[in-house]
Amino acid sequence: MGLDAAAPKSYIRHMSVHKLEITAQPREPDMPETLGFRPLYRQVKAIFVRRLMDGVWAPGAVLPSEGQLAAEIGVSQGTVRKALDELAAENLVVRRQGRGTFVAEHDERRILFQFFKLAPDQGAPRFPDSVVLSVTTGPADDAERTALDLQEAAPITRIRRQRSFDGAPLIVETVSLPQALFPGLENGPIPNNLYSLYAGHYGITIANARERLKAVALSAKDAAALGAAAGEPALQIDRIALSLDGTPVEHRLSLCLTQEVHYLSDLR
Amino acid sequence: MGLDAAAPKSYIRHMSVHKLEITAQPREPDMPETLGFRPLYRQVKAIFVRRLMDGVWAPGAVLPSEGQLAAEIGVSQGTVRKALDELAAENLVVRRQGRGTFVAEHDERRILFQFFKLAPDQGAPRFPDSVVLSVTTGPADDAERTALDLQEAAPITRIRRQRSFDGAPLIVETVSLPQALFPGLENGPIPNNLYSLYAGHYGITIANARERLKAVALSAKDAAALGAAAGEPALQIDRIALSLDGTPVEHRLSLCLTQEVHYLSDLR
DNA sequence: TAGTGGTCTAGACCACCTA
DNA sequence: AGGTGGTCTAGACCACTAA
Numbered sequence: 205m206g207l208d209a210a211a212p213k214s215y216i217r218h219m220s221v222h223k224l225e226i227t228a229q230p231r232e233p234d235m236p237e238t239l240g241f242r243p244l245y246r247q248v249k250a251i252f253v254r255r256l257m258d259g260v261w262a263p264g265a266v267l268p269s270e271g272q273l274a275a276e277i278g279v280s281q282g283t284v285r286k287a288l289d290e291l292a293a294e295n296l297v298v299r300r301q302g303r304g305t306f307v308a309e310h311d312e313r314r315i316l317f318q319f320f321k322l323a324p325d326q327g328a329p330r331f332p333d334s335v336v337l338s339v340t341t342g343p344a345d346d347a348e349r350t351a352l353d354l355q356e357a358a359p360i361t362r363i364r365r366q367r368s369f370d371g372a373p374l375i376v377e378t379v380s381l382p383q384a385l386f387p388g389l390e391n392g393p394i395p396n397n398l399y400s401l402y403a404g405h406y407g408i409t410i411a412n413a414r415e416r417l418k419a420v421a422l423s424a425k426d427a428a429a430l431g432a433a434a435g436e437p438a439l440q441i442d443r444i445a446l447s448l449d450g451t452p453v454e455h456r457l458s459l460c461l462t463q464e465v466h467y468l469s470d471l472r
Numbered sequence: 473m474g475l476d477a478a479a480p481k482s483y484i485r486h487m488s489v490h491k492l493e494i495t496a497q498p499r500e501p502d503m504p505e506t507l508g509f510r511p512l513y514r515q516v517k518a519i520f521v522r523r524l525m526d527g528v529w530a531p532g533a534v535l536p537s538e539g540q541l542a543a544e545i546g547v548s549q550g551t552v553r554k555a556l557d558e559l560a561a562e563n564l565v566v567r568r569q570g571r572g573t574f575v576a577e578h579d580e581r582r583i584l585f586q587f588f589k590l591a592p593d594q595g596a597p598r599f600p601d602s603v604v605l606s607v608t609t610g611p612a613d614d615a616e617r618t619a620l621d622l623q624e625a626a627p628i629t630r631i632r633r634q635r636s637f638d639g640a641p642l643i644v645e646t647v648s649l650p651q652a653l654f655p656g657l658e659n660g661p662i663p664n665n666l667y668s669l670y671a672g673h674y675g676i677t678i679a680n681a682r683e684r685l686k687a688v689a690l691s692a693k694d695a696a697a698l699g700a701a702a703g704e705p706a707l708q709i710d711r712i713a714l715s716l717d718g719t720p721v722e723h724r725l726s727l728c729l730t731q732e733v734h735y736l737s738d739l740r
Numbered sequence: 741t742a743g744t745g746g747t748c749t750a751g752a753c754c755a756c757c758t759a
Numbered sequence: 760a761g762g763t764g765g766t767c768t769a770g771a772c773c774a775c776t777a778a
Contacts, residue, residue: 241755243766269744280768285745294740301745302775319739417735419687419707419728437705439687442734462686466710469737471587471681472562509774511747537763548749553764569764570756747773754766 244279249287251277256296256307257448259407267297267305296411296448310399310410319399319413321468322460324369332367332374334396337429339363341383341390348380351444351455359383361390363398366429374465376429377441377458385453398454399445408453413445417467426459439467512547517555519545524564524575525716527675535565535573564679564716578667578678587667587681589736590728592637600635600642602664605697607631609651609658616648619712619723627651629658631666634697642733644697645709645726653721666722667713676721681713685735694727707735 255261267273270288274281288305291297295318298306308314312331323329343357352358360380367375379398381389386406395401402408420440427434438459445454460467523529535541538556542549556573559565563586566574576582580599591597611625620626628648635643647666649657654674663669670676688708695702706727713722728735 245766271744282769283767286766288745299745300776302743302777304744304776321737321739413739415737415739417685417707417737418730418733419705420730421705437687437689439685439707443739460687462688465686467685467737469589469683469685469735471589471683471711513747539763550750551748554747556764567764568757570758570762572757572763741778742776743778744776745774747771749771750769752766752768755764757761757763759760759762 245283245286245290248277248279248283249290252287252291253296253448256409261307263307263309263403263409265307267307269304294411296409310397310403312397315397315399319410321415322374322465323468325464325466330369331396332369333371334365334367336394337364337366337376339390339394344380344382347457348455351442352380352382352452354382361386363394365394369465372464373430373432373461375458375460376426377456380455380457382453402453409448410445410454411448411450413443416442418442420459422459430459430461432461436461438462441467513551513554513558516545516547516551517558520555520559521564521716524677529575531575531577531671531677533575535575537572562679564677578665578671580665583665583667587678589683590642590733591736593732593734598637599664600637601639602633602635604662605632605634605644607658607662612648612650615725616723619710620648620650620720622650629654631662633662637733640732641698641700641729643726643728644694645724648723648725650721670721677716678713678722679716679718681711684710686710688727690727698727698729700729704729706730709735 252261261267267288268276270281270284274284277284288297288299292299292305295314296308298308300306316329316331320329320331322332340362342360342362344352344354344360348354348360349356349358359382361383363379363381365377365379366373367377383389385408386402389401389406392405399410402410418440419437421435422430422432422438424434426438427436430438432438439462441456441458441460443454443456443458444452445456447453520529529535535556536544538549538552542552545552556565556567560567560573563582564576566576568574584597584599588597588599590600608630610628610630612620612622612628616622616628617624617626627650629651631647631649633645633647634641635645651657653676654670657669657674660673667678670678686708687705689703690698690700690706692702694706695704698706700706707730709724709726709728711722711724711726712720713724715721
C-alpha cells in the first residue's frame, strides 16, 4: 500500500511524518501531470476497503474512531471522514452518531433494503421462505461463463430453490457460484440468507449487484416448481452480484410470479 | 424563508450579520431540544431548491459561484458546498470543475441515465421513437387518483403513445397528467421528450420517480398497438414521477415487449 | 461525563477550464 | 491569467449514546 505522489507539495511536510510510503510514480513527460491524480481520501478509502476484504474489519465490528484512524494513517480527520462517508454511501459501512462506525452486515434488514426488490402489493416488504430443490455441480454453461467472467468449463455449484410468501410460491431461481470461490458449499446446509453465508463462511462480501429484467412465459418445468400453468407470464430477473473488488461472484436467474407482488425500482 | 434557530450559539454572532432572518421557533418544554434540529447546509439547500422551483435558476443556467453564494447567504463556502453536493447527488444540479455549477436539464442524456431503464440486449442504450396514438381528457380513475394523490374526479389529460426502436414496436404507454398542473397540454403538439416539455413550458421539474414492475399478459388492445399476440408476456411498468417538492405530477403505465430488450436495475 | 460522529468555519493550495 | 470547483487541513462546537 502507500499513498500516491499526487498529493500536493504543501502536504508533503505533513505526510513525511506518517507511516505510509510515498510511492513516487514517475510520469511520462507527454502525459498530463494530472491524469494519475487520485485524491488522498480515495487512497485512504482504498486502504479501508482492503481491510474489509482481508477481514481485518469483520462484519458487525466497530471501526476505530475517526481520530484514531486519522492519527494512524497520518491524514486529517476530515480526510478520513470523507473516505468513510463514501463507504457509508455504498452501504459497506454504517455510521451511528454517538456510537461509532460499523462494518455493514448482510442481515435481513439490509438485504430487504438493498437486494430484495420484490414487495407485496399490499403490506410491508418482507423476506420470503426458501425451499432448496437441488444442489448440483458441473462445468459453467455459456450464460454463467459470460456472467461470471470465467474460463471455459470452470466448475460451478448450482443451487435451485423455490421461495414463497406464506406458502404461496413466488420465485423459482437458480444460483450459480464458482466452486473456486465457494469450495465445499455443495456439501453443507444451504441457509435462506445466502449473502450472510458468503460473508461468514467464505469471507466474500457482496457489495452490489446488477439486475436485468424481462417478462417471459413460464416453461413447463418452472411452472411446475411454482404451481402455475406453463406459458403464464413471469418476471425474469438475471442478477450478477459483485464482491468488494468488483469481481462477479454470483449469477442468479429468478422467475417470479407477480400477481400479488411487484418489483420496486427507485429512479433517483 | 429564514434559517432555523437551531443554529449553534457560536455561529449566531456570525449569522447576525447576514441577511436571513433567524426565525425563533419556540419548543415544547417536554420535547427534546434537538428534535427540530436541521443542519445549516440543509436550510441552505432548501433555499436553493426553492430557487429551482421558482425558476430563479432555470434549467441549463449557471449558478453563482460557491463563494458568491456563501457571501450572499452569509455562511461559509464549505456549507454552500455541502448543500450543492447533495443537490448534485440528486441530479438536480451538475458540477463541472473549472466551469461552474449548472441546473440539470432533462436532455436525452439525463433521461437515458436516470429515467429510461430499458436497454437493448445488444448495443448501447438509446432513446426510442414515439408515435402519439391519442390525447384525451376526462375525470381521474381510481388508479390515477391513488397515484397522483388527487381529489375525486379531478380532470386528467391522457397521452397514449407507442414507442419503438428502428420501427420495431417496443412500448405502448398511457401518461396521465393533472390538467390543473398542465393546462392546455392536450391542445399542443406532444414532443418525444415529455420531461423537457414539463420543465420548459410548465416550469415543472421531474426530480425523481418510483417504478413498480410486473409481468403481465397483453390485452388484445395493447397487443394490437404493439403488433404482438394477445396473451403474450409483457413487462408492465407503473411509474409515479415526483416534482421538486415531492408532489406526484405524472402517472405512467407502460407495457413493454422484452424479447430484445431488458430493464436495468442497479443495486447499490 | 467521556467518547463518537456531525456540523461549521477559515484558509491554503490543486486541478481544470476559458479566454 | 483568472476564475471555478475539488481537496486538505486545523480547530471549535453540537448532537447523540452509553456507562
